[in-house]
Amino acid sequence: MTATASATSSSVRTLDANEAVANVAYRVSEVIAIYPITPASAMGEYADAWAADGRDNLFGAVPQVVEMQSEGGAAGAVHGALQGGALVTTFTASQGLLLMLPDLFKIAGELTSFCMHVAARSIATHALSIFGDHSDVMAARGTGFALLASGSAQEAQDLAAVGHAVTLAARVPVLHFFDGFRTSHEITKVATLDDDTLRALLPATAMQAHRGRSLDPERPVIRGTSQNPDTFFQSREAIEPHYTAFPGLLDDTLARFAELTGRRYRLFDYAGHPQAERVIVMMGSGAECAHETADFLAARDERVGVLKVRLFRPFSVEHLLRALPASVQSIAVLDRTKEPGSSGEPLLQEVVCGLLAAVDDGRLARMPRIIGGRYGLAGKEFTPAMVKAVFDALGQAKPPARFTVGIRDDVSHRSLPVDAAFDRELESADETRAVFFGLGSDGTVSANKATIKIIGEQTGLYAQGHFEFDSRKAGSTTISHLRFGPRPIRSTYRISQAQFVAVHAPEFLDRRDVLASTAPGATVLLNTAVPADRVWASLPREAQQQLIDRRCRLFAIDGYAQSERAGLGRRINTVMQLCFFSLSRVMPMDEAMQHLRQSLEDTWGRRGPEVVRRNMAALEGTLAALVEVPVPTQASSPRTRIPAVPADAPDFAQRVTRLLIEGRGDELPVSAFPPDGTWPTGTSRLEKRAIALDIPIWQPDLCVQCNRCAMICPHAAIRTKVYAPTTLAEAPAGFKSMPEGFEPQLEGMAYTVQVAPEDCTGCGLCIEVCPAKDHHDPRRRALVSEPLEAHRDREREAFAFFERIPSAPLAGLALDHRTVTFRQPLFEFSGACAGCGETPYLRLLTELFGDRLLIANATGCSSIYGGNLPTTPYTTNAQGRGPAWSNSLFEDNAEFGLGMRLALDAAAARATALLHAWSDRLPTELVAGLLSADNPAADGEADREGNGEVWAAAQRARVAELEQRMTADGSPAALALRDAATALLPRSVWIVGGDGWAYDIGYGGLDHVLASHRKVNVLVLDTEVYSNTGGQQSKATPLGASAKFATAGKSIRKKDLGLLAMGYGHVYVAQVGMQSHAEQTVKAMLEAERHPGPSLVIAHSPCIAHGYDLVNSPLQQRKAIASGTWPLYRFDPRRVDAGESPLQLDSGPPTIDVADYMAGESRFRMVELRSPERFRELQDAARDAVRQRQALYEQLARIHLPPEHHHG
DSSP states (O other): OEEOSOSSOOOEEEEEHHHHHHHHHHHTOSEEEEOOOTTTHHHHHHHHHHHHTTOOOTTSSOOEEEEOSSHHHHHHHHHHHHHTTOOEEOEEOHHHHHHHHHHHHHHHHTTOOOEEEEEEOOOOSSSOOOSOOSHHHHHTTTSSOEEEEOOSHHHHHHHHHHHHHHHHHHOOOEEEEEETTTTTSOEEEEEOOOHHHHHHHSOHHHHHHHHHTSOOTTSOOOOSOOOOTTTHHHHHHTTHHHHHHHHHHHHHHHHHHHHHHSEEOOSEEEEEOTTOSEEEEEOSTHHHHHHHHHHHHHTTTOOEEEEEESEEESOOHHHHHHHSOTTOOEEEEEESSOOTTOSSOHHHHHHHHHHHHHHHTTSSSSOOEEEEEEEOGGGOOOOHHHHHHHHHHHTSSSOOSEEEESSBOSSSOOBOOOOGGGGGGGOOTTOEEEEEEEETTSSHHHHHHHHHHHHHHHSSOEEEEEEEEOSOOTTSEEEEEEEEESSOOOOOSOOSSEEEEEESSTTHHHHSOGGGGEEEEEEEEEEOSSOGGGHHHHSOHHHHHHHHHTTOEEEEEOHHHHHHHHTOTTOOHHHHHHHHHHHHOSSOHHHHHHHHHHHHHHHHGGGOHHHHHHHHHHHTTHHHHOEEEOOOSSOOOSOOOOOSSOTTSOHHIIIIIHHHHTTOGGGOBGGGSOTTOOOOSOOGGGOOOOOOSEEEEEOTTTOOOOOHHHHHOTTSOEEEEEEOGGGGGGOOTTOOOEEOOSOGGGTTOEEEEEEOTTTOOOOOHHHHHOOOBOSSOTTOBSEEEEEHHHHHHHHHHHHHHHHHSOOOOOTTOOOOTTGGGGSOOSBOSOSOOTTOSSHHHHHHHHHHHGGGEEEEEOSSHHHHHHHOSSOOOBOOOTTSOOOEEEOOOSTTHHHHHHHHHHHHHHHHHHHHHHHHHHGGGSOHHHHHHHGGGGOGGGGTOOOTTSSSHHHHHHHHHHHHHHHHHHHHHOOHHHHHHHHHGGGGSOOEEEEEEEHIIIIIITHHHHHHHHHSOOOOEEEEEEOSEETTTTSEEOTTSOTTOOBBTBTTOOOSOOOOHHHHHHTTSSOEEEEEOTTTOHHHHHHHHHHHHHSSSOEEEEEEOOOGGGSSOGGGHHHHHHHHHHTTSSOOEEEOTHHHHTTSOSEEESSOSOOSOHHHHHTTOHHHHHHHHHOHHHHHHHHHHHHHHHHHHHHHHHHHHTOOOOOOOOOO
């Protein structure tokens, strides 16, 4: 791009590409069909919010914004709206784009003017990744859409406008894309486009022609016919002139855009030495880094350059030749995707084929040497050093024909060597660079976004903010990279040398090398509760040495104390933001304070005046509490950084997991990774995050042994156990116990409640639900909150001993909400949010059936905290058994789980057939027992515990005996039966996912699976929003709640998923609320497993998206149940044969008003703040919904049905 004096004035704002693109797309569209998917969701959220505010488009009307049930549904709505003559857009990424492909082929095949926007993201293959590359876009290259690439937020805004304009002129639909996260979420200064500019850019005549092609009974036509071989081929070729004309029309549109704005883009933009001999060809954000590097090297008179591709399809060789320097001798084409088995990736193929054609027809005198490489998959870093490595490869006498850069490939040996030190040469002395390490949900990222906006819009400096997320939930590591300087910033890569480093959680210093990015003389800000005079002594020796070696200045503040004082809890963002402005001096402090106050008003005003007041209060006294810690000349700490994994961890954990935990995954070579995506379980226990400030400490003198603490713990970080008291002889000092006092079967046993101190997240739920109080001091309970650091070592030793204690025999112990917690949870220490309402259900599932559990997990929160690296929470028992877990996609999870059941049934059928063939040569009792798999009660074994545990143990013994007998026989038939015998072991299949999957995108598949008679169990973790993508509404969102895509409050009732499933008659259905009614939840899960057909358990799951402190979730859940908003019930078809109604209501009629429930959650209060009158109407409608549903359920609970004699 080149810039000249602007032809029209435009305002400059600091924003990311998602907002910049949405701002254009909204104004030029009449219909916007959306569905959430990371990292594109924000574009739809902006559109919905603007529509809710009544903001007009260019044509004086508010666009019709509609959220569909899936991306496929959104594409269908887009197609229909286009056929109706509307100006339409949508936003998507990754799997969402794949789901749209059928409609995209149709839209392009019908030569429909349409522009969509994609935050390009990796496609799930061996694993899911939410980060950016071009895999999704390249999968769409055969649709007939023009593919238009942007590399920055400014380009993304500008080319979005161009895309909407050129599609009208060309009748070729446009897929405009930019890199997910790196561009979509990177905040920079953008010269925005005003309405007049957009109006002038859109071709009025072509727009009218588009409307004129709408389907209209006044001038009827037919589209979408079915054609035969005699017509289809010719019809398909008839579109070719439109694609031939497109590059020229795009160039004309870009020229018109330059006239209006002064910013000139071309189909291919060149940067670098005018007589370059070595040229890199690429597109997307990586081209910005290559541009910066080429300019740097060209200034040293190196003949290198970069050709940025704007238009990938239709690929214009003519425009490529115009941009390519005539002096070029060698070209490296870089693709941000991998196509296994191909001769080269897509961009390489286009360039090679295009230049070969040009040589053949005489437009190019000679063919330059061309090599192809892959880079940056799934957001992998792409740095100046990597760009230089490619240029160096081009300079070799025989460069590699195919290569990778940015990884160490010791398998195919195709990776280029990279000298990372080169990156520092590009760092400008007049640029401010700051890095912030924060914990997810502590406010660090939101504060830094506000900081960038303040500096970018209130100073003359250019600003850039990029944010790293590890894709786990709250409590994960976030890294913010902020740059400020006097020139445009093209540095689309991490900061390696920062003049300011903020460590917002002191445990980072023990877990990873956060000071590696400090530049000499850097300022380091540490948030710590340690008093100032003890801060230096509290640091690990490695950190002390780095501070000394790099001559850093160290400042400390107890941000937690400041935030607690202001009523903000652990959200330290405002405190730390003020400290940054004070220490960085990036702008005068009085101005910074003024802008910071205004920013707080703007950011938090929609949450109500009290939230604003608390943030303002956090500013008071903060600078007085900020102290400089003297840095001595020698390190003195006796302790070193804690090893990331224990010394006795398995080899894989030592070689791979350790580096991932330390944030050094980029150092791992290709050979370190399983090629098929299969990873070991039980690794979360290796990662001692120690993120809690305070942990629960057990007080045996008050404990009533209710086990509620262990039942509600979201992270299985507090455990209960009964055991032989003789084991206490080896207990460490201070280990606590008391006699077990409730179960006759356990008489004489000892009982302990124990916390895992470094795995606790400090949510406080265990203390909140503890009923045991000291009558002399009601504030003291059987669990008290104490600082982690004061108890860490002692409780760590105690937990290690606790895990070694053999449990008392539990077989045959009746299972209920108390005794189930004595069983080992096989889901532990996940990366879920502190206080998560989903994870207790999963922990319970593994306590009940974990040693025989198969889980099909829909993409969503539960797949991220359940299967996200570096560590995973599903683990094994002492026998090595545990849940086997897999995630396919978002939309297909029910079918995926059904497939697991079909495979199990097929294997069991094969094993049964083989067993029958051998039955006359085996003991009759053994064969009968083995064949009892479909009916455990048939063998007469006790099952008092209710989960089939006794029968499962007996069946394992029988299978082991069978395997021994068959091995001893040794014949091929015997060995075949031996190998098949494990299919006779018990297996429990659970299909797990959230409400976005079950109510929306996956409902069709779920409905089909429930309609079958196959034995599968479904657990819906209902948070009533799309929690994983940021809190968008689903059909589970309650009436009256505000959510993204429903900013003004949802106006329709929640879908009654359970009622729909009951209609089949043969499905077991339960609706449960574990945080307040654990006993009913345990009953429901046991009944669901025992039910011979499909089951559905819908679990109320409190979530941070509801807008309240989750320590209050038990109370809030009780209110949801008491108000009738979340009725508890169990629908068991087996009751029909007993002459009973299949539906049991486990919660009575409402006892409180819906308003009492709504008052406790900000998702309802935000609607009231926005429009009190509308909120009253929605609240009345919610009351009506509760009354009608309660009446319906009460009638259903009184219905008695005749038994069913035919079961299909």
